[in-house]
Amino acid sequence: MSESQLARLNRAHSSIRGRAGAPCEVAIMLGSGLGQLADAVSDAIAIPYAEIDGFPVSTAPGHKGQLVIGELFGRRVVMMQGRLHLYEGWTPRDIALPVYLLKRLGSRTLLVTNAAGGLNAAYAPGDVMLIEDHLNFTGVSPLVGPNDDAIGLRFPDMSRAYDPDLLKLAVEAAERAGVTVQRGIYTGVLGPALETSAERRFFRASGGDAVGMSTVTEVVASAHAALPVIGISAITNAATGGPDQQPDTIEEVFANAAVCGRKIEAILRELLPALPA
Numbered sequence: 001m002s003e004s005q006l007a008r009l010n011r012a013h014s015s016i017r018g019r020a021g022a023p024c025e026v027a028i029m030l031g032s033g034l035g036q037l038a039d040a041v042s043d044a045i046a047i048p049y050a051e052i053d054g055f056p057v058s059t060a061p062g063h064k065g066q067l068v069i070g071e072l073f074g075r076r077v078v079m080m081q082g083r084l085h086l087y088e089g090w091t092p093r094d095i096a097l098p099v100y101l102l103k104r105l106g107s108r109t110l111l112v113t114n115a116a117g118g119l120n121a122a123y124a125p126g127d128v129m130l131i132e133d134h135l136n137f138t139g140v141s142p143l144v145g146p147n148d149d150a151i152g153l154r155f156p157d158m159s160r161a162y163d164p165d166l167l168k169l170a171v172e173a174a175e176r177a178g179v180t181v182q183r184g185i186y187t188g189v190l191g192p193a194l195e196t197s198a199e200r201r202f203f204r205a206s207g208g209d210a211v212g213m214s215t216v217t218e219v220v221a222s223a224h225a226a227l228p229v230i231g232i233s234a235i236t237n238a239a240t241g242g243p244d245q246q247p248d249t250i251e252e253v254f255a256n257a258a259v260c261g262r263k264i265e266a267i268l269r270e271l272l273p274a275l276p277a
């Protein structure tokens with residue numbers, strides 16, 4: 001039988017615990033095109049994923065592939081600069097491992113960011129959406145297989161997958177920062193091909209406001225590990241699937257991710273000091 005997730009987590013943690021320093025308080029996952037937020041971390045140490053025993057190494061464009069540990073807006077943070085995606089060929093369990101490691105490093109909150117297409121016609125590229133909930137359309141879960149009871153429950157609750165109290169703090173932080181935000185449902189898909197217009201209309205009709213190729217796997221792992229989540233989407237392109245739907249380009253996605261990155265940084269400046277200890 002393959003190595004248990006717990007054994008793999010222990011191995012990864014042992015390989016870096018000496019370098020990671022004092023416990024981190026907040027874990028932050030940076031989505032596609034949002035990696036520049038790592039530049040705001042002071043007294044930073046970087047640990048390339050390749051130096052973490054058993055850790056998957058990100059290959060997605062716009063992703064660096066390192067943990068950045070340091071201080072951000074008064075809190076000790078550990079950032080994943082470079083996220084892992086199912087479309088790269090990683091298994092759902094590979095993608096869950098970093099979440100467990102971030103918790104093991106002391107994190108009490110996981111802040112996930114991503115780039116997403118706007119299914120909701122009221123959204124414009126450059127908008128920021130606070131995630132209220134998700135639809136997992138990847139068809140997979142990182143919890144399939146033997147459960148590691150030392151990590152979490154066999155059947156974790158998902159009714160508060162995006163912690164409502166933390167969401168409220170994020171809404172208030174955005175207000176203080178003067179950043180107008182949307183609030184909505186993130187639809188997670190496998191990728192890497194973008195959705196057809198019919199699929200986008202279907203996701204919209206199903207209640208989705210945004211669609212992207214990440215996040216839901218990590219959030220399931222986070223619920224498993226009882227690590228509360230805040231989710232923020234950068235709306236990088238219009239994805240309504242309507243008659244005026246334009247072809248999507250990666251250049252447009254990155255250009256709008258940069259706009260959103262500045263807004264997200266302004267929100268985090270207000271949010272991080274307000275997060276529970």
Ligand code: HPA
Nearest residue numbers: 115116117211212213239
């Ligand atoms: N679909 C899926 N993933 C995405 C999109 C999209 O339109 N935009 C950015 N990531």
